[in-house]
Amino acid sequence: xxxxxxxxxxxxxxxxxxxxxxxxxxxxxxxxxxxxxxxxxxxxxxxxxxxxxxxxxxxxxxxxxxxxxxxxxxxx
Amino acid sequence: xxxxxxxxxxxxxxxxxxxxxxxxxxxxxxxxxxxxxxxxxxxxxxxxxxxxxxxxxxxxxxxxxxxxxxxxxxxxxxxxxxxxxxxxxxxxxxxxxxxxxxxxxxxxxxxxxxxxxxxxxxxxxxxxxxxxxxxxxxxxxxxxxxxxxxxxxxxxxxxxxxxxxxxxxxxxxxxxxxxxxxxxxxxxxxxxxxxxxxxxxxxxxxxxxxxxxxxxxxxxxxxxxxxxxxxxxxxxxxxxxxx
Numbered sequence: 355x356x357x358x359x360x361x362x363x364x365x366x367x368x369x370x371x372x373x374x375x376x377x378x379x380x381x382x383x384x385x386x387x388x389x390x391x392x393x394x395x396x397x398x399x400x401x402x403x404x405x406x407x408x409x410x411x412x413x414x415x416x417x418x419x420x421x422x423x424x425x426x427x428x429x430x
Numbered sequence: 431x432x433x434x435x436x437x438x439x440x441x442x443x444x445x446x447x448x449x450x451x452x453x454x455x456x457x458x459x460x461x462x463x464x465x466x467x468x469x470x471x472x473x474x475x476x477x478x479x480x481x482x483x484x485x486x487x488x489x490x491x492x493x494x495x496x497x498x499x500x501x502x503x504x505x506x507x508x509x510x511x512x513x514x515x516x517x518x519x520x521x522x523x524x525x526x527x528x529x530x531x532x533x534x535x536x537x538x539x540x541x542x543x544x545x546x547x548x549x550x551x552x553x554x555x556x557x558x559x560x561x562x563x564x565x566x567x568x569x570x571x572x573x574x575x576x577x578x579x580x581x582x583x584x585x586x587x588x589x590x591x592x593x594x595x596x597x598x599x600x601x602x603x604x605x606x607x608x609x610x611x612x613x614x615x616x617x618x619x620x621x622x623x624x625x626x627x628x629x630x631x632x633x634x635x636x637x638x639x640x641x642x643x644x645x646x647x648x649x650x651x652x653x654x655x656x657x658x659x660x661x662x663x664x665x666x667x668x669x670x671x672x673x
């Protein structure tokens with residue numbers, strides 16, 4: 355019920371919050387799991403040092419880390 | 431009621447309301463900055479322009495497809511310029527019809543706005559056509575959606591943020607999870623998780639064999655960094671592909 359009211363209020367008056375979450379369901383699961391987040395951080399670390407990142411095991415499935423791109427901005 | 435009040439009420443009901451409803455529906459995704467900037471001339475022009483467009487469609491619909499009813503332009507002209515008792519009385523007989531027409535038009539505007547937004551986002555037209563880009567430019571950078579192969583793919587954003595604290599440069603690295611924007615649409619705060627902190631050794635020369643940057647895990651559940659303190663920001667976008 356609260357969610358419905360929130361959605362209606364959001365539609366009528368705009369966002370009541372200033373935040374824009376940019377992570378989805380799988381990221382949420384990985385970041386809340388100590389083992390998975392360690393695996394992902396290690397794989398990213400390997401990638402940053404130009405080495406082949408190891409596969410990540412999530413519930414008996416293997417995943418490969420793929421770098422999609424990079425953005426850099428000098429602000430000040 | 432004076433002429434000005436009548437005219438103003440008419441303009442709001444006939445033009446601004448449908449345009450505003452469309453705008454509200456179309457700009458309701460995370461790609462849009464929700465805060466209405468009423469002072470922004472282009473937004474007023476957009477709202478009024480869309481309102482006139484939908485009103486024209488509505489009038490064509492009523493005049494050509496609805497039997498027994500039509501929109502009397504002479505009456506609207508009189509209402510806007512010099513409404514007399516006869517004009518007001520003529521309108522008074524059709525209040526329910528005018529009300530239902532306005533409600534129907536607003537629903538039409540809402541459905542068109544939401545439908546158009548859905549098509550633009552799902553077909554990724556905003557990434558291909560600059561004119562269709564939504565105004566929250568930060569979401570294009572921080573969501574990493576333009577880098578995703580498919581729209582539904584999840585993109586992992588690993589960021590390095592260089593911050594200056596008391597003449598010391600510190601680099602925070604972690605997963606970007608959230609960001610806040612202010613009333614003016616400018617970035618205010620970025621939120622990181624699983625953060626590592628690295629203090630930059632200023633005496634380091636690129637030719638040195640030994641690097642003395644100290645790096646350690648920053649044990650906080652969330653780290654909020656104000657945009658004003660950010661010197662440099664880099665984001666690497668990753669995907670997890672199932673083998």
